[in-house]
Every structure is written in C-alpha cells, then in structure tokens.
Amino acid sequence: QTVVTQEPSFSVSPGGTVTLTCGLSSGSVSTSYYPSWYQQTPGQAPRTLIYSTNTRSSGVPDRFSGSILGNKAALTITGAQADDESDYYCVLYMGSGMVFGGGTKLTVL
Amino acid sequence: QVQLQESGPGLVKPSQTLSLTCTVSGGSISSGDYYWSWIRQPPGKGLEWIGYIYYSGSTYYNPSLKSRVTISVDTSKNQFSLKLSSVTAADTAVYYCARGVLRFHGMDVWGQGTTVTVSS
Numbered sequence: 001q002t003v004v005t006q007e008p009s010f011s012v013s014p015g016g017t018v019t020l021t022c023g024l025s026s027g028s029v030s031t032s033y034y035p036s037w038y039q040q041t042p043g044q045a046p047r048t049l050i051y052s053t054n055t056r057s058s059g060v061p062d063r064f065s066g067s068i069l070g071n072k073a074a075l076t077i078t079g080a081q082a083d084d085e086s087d088y089y090c091v092l093y094m095g096s097g098m099v100f101g102g103g104t105k106l107t108v109l
Numbered sequence: 110q111v112q113l114q115e116s117g118p119g120l121v122k123p124s125q126t127l128s129l130t131c132t133v134s135g136g137s138i139s140s141g142d143y144y145w146s147w148i149r150q151p152p153g154k155g156l157e158w159i160g161y162i163y164y165s166g167s168t169y170y171n172p173s174l175k176s177r178v179t180i181s182v183d184t185s186k187n188q189f190s191l192k193l194s195s196v197t198a199a200d201t202a203v204y205y206c207a208r209g210v211l212r213f214h215g216m217d218v219w220g221q222g223t224t225v226t227v228s229s
Contacts, residue, residue, distance in 0.1 A: 001172065036215030038156075045205060045222050046148075046156065051215030058217075089156050093214035097169045100148075103155045 002026070004092050006101035012080045012108055020104045021072040022090030028071035034093040035073035037066060039086045040103075046089065050075060080108050111136035113206050113220035121200075121227050127193040131206030131220060138187045139164045144209040145189045146216060147180060149202040157202075161209060162189055196227045 003025035012018035022035055029035060036051040048057040050066035053073065063081075067074050073092075077084055085108040090101040117129035131145070138145065146161040160170035162180045170178050174193070182189040193200060203224050207216040 034214035036213070038216070040156075045219045046207075046216075048215065048217050048219070051210065051213040051217065055213060087155075091158070091215065097160070097171060098158045098214070100156045100158055 002092075002094065002099055004090065004099045004101035006088075006090060006104045008102070009105045009107070012077070012084075012106065014080060014082060014108055016080050017076065017078045018080060018106065019069070019074050019076045020088055020090075020106070021069065021074050022092070022101050023072040024092070029068065029073045029092065031068060033073070035066065035068075036091045036093075037064075037073075037075045038089045038091070039084075040089065041086045049088075077106075082108050084108055111208060111218050113208060113218055115204060115206050115220045115223040117223060117225070119224055119226060121196055121225060122229050123197055123227055124195055127191070127196050127200060127225055127227070129191045129204055129206075129223065129225070131189050131191075133187045133189075133208070138182060138189065139184050142211055144211060145180075145182065146207045146209050147191045148205045148207060148216075149200075150205070150222075151199070151202045156205075159191065159193075159204075198227050201225065201227045 005023045037049045038046040040046045054066040087103045089103045144161045147159040162168045177194045179192040203222040205222045206220040208218040
C-alpha cells in the first residue's frame with residue numbers, strides 16, 4: 001500500500017520561514033496527486049489550508065503557500081506565528097481514494 | 110455557510126456495528142460539485158481516510174477498511190452515513206465528516222468530530 005511521508009516534527013523561530021514536505025514511499029509527487037494540506041491543533045477538527053497543490057482555502061492568510069519542490073509537495077509558512085504551532089497533514093489523491101500522511105508536529109520557539 | 114454535524118452513539122460494543130450520521134446544513138448534499146467523506150483519528154494518532162460518497166451514490170473506500178465499511182447518502186434528509194461492522198478496540202477514534210471539492214480533490218469543510226469508544 002502507498003505510504004505518504006512527512007517529517008515527524010519540525011521547529012521554526014517566530015517570524016521565520018519553514019517548509020514542510022509530503023512525499024511518496026515510492027515515486028514522485030506531482031500536481032496529478034492534487035496535494036492538500038490541513039492544520040490541526042489539539043482537540044480541534046482539522047482546518048483546510050491548501051488544496052490542489054497551491055490553492056488557498058477561504059480565509060487562509062497568504063503566509064501559507066503550497067508548491068511542488070523536487071519530487072515532493074511542500075507547504076511553506078512565512079513569518080511564523082505562535083499560533084501556527086500545530087500538527088500539519090498532507091493528503092494525496094490516488095484516483096480512487098486518498099491517503100493521509102502521518103503528519104508533522106510544528107513547534108514555534 | 111455550509112456546516113456539517115456528526116451524530117451517533119459514543120459507545121459501541123466489540124463485534125457490533127458502528128453507525129454515524131453527518132447532517133449537512135446551509136447547502137445541498139445533492140450538488141454535483143462535492144463529495145462527502147469520513148475520516149477518523151485514533152487517540153494520539155494521525156488522521157485516516159475511511160471513504161467518501163458522491164451524491165449519485167458512488168462510493169470509494171480505504172482498502173484496509175473496505176470489507177467492513179458502508180457509506181450511504183440520504184438526499185431527502187441532506188445526510189450521509191457511515192457504518193463500520195465488526196468493530197474492535199482499534200476502531201476507537203474521533204470520527205469526522207467532511208465535504209470534498211470535486212475539482213480540487215480536497216476537503217474544504219469539516220464537522221467538529223464525534224468520539225466513538227469501542228468497549229464492552
């Protein structure tokens with residue numbers, strides 16, 4: 001079965017820039033996988049940030065951007081803020097379903 | 110503004126069937142622009158896609174759960190439902206329903222989630 005890979009954890013300084021990635025255990029991620037990104041804080045439902053590689057969901061600040069970097073999908077956060085400290089999940093569309101990555105725990109310190 | 114709300118029993122006995130409903134308000138479940146998903150999150154773990162359904166009734170399921178999952182839609186009630194059979198403690202999780210945007214293949218609106226515990 002396809003495994004979607006994400007960094008387990010990452011840290012960024014307040015005001016800094018961080019790029020989280022989303023890859024495949026076998027093969028490269030392209031726009032054909034329609035990568036999407038979700039933010040989740042403890043005890044809360046996920047919040048949609050990005051879908052279809054780089055389309056921001058309604059109300060999401062432009063500090064959050066999506067792209068393809070090399071063979072992976074990427075979520076870049078610029079000007080990191082304290083309330084960006086969350087878990088971030090990517091999802092890849094597989095044609096007849098979708099697969100979540102394991103998530104990245106982002107610490108802002 | 111579309112809102113989704115999950116409902117159903119919070120406690121299910123092992124080997125029984127888990128049944129949840131997601132009620133859609135502020136929009137029609139019959140729109141061809143969307144699909145309707147179930148996702149779950151075991152305690153302390155990541156999100157797992159369970160499956161989704163189009164308003165037409167076409168369904169797609171996670172291969173690892175496919176033999177136990179049924180998702181259905183009731184357009185007259187603007188609801189869709191999840192049934193998961195033969196549950197075990199491993200099915201204990203927060204269950205979310207979500208709306209997917211067909212042209213983006215991603216979810217844009219989520220329910221708040223409901224906790225289901227499998228225990229005797």
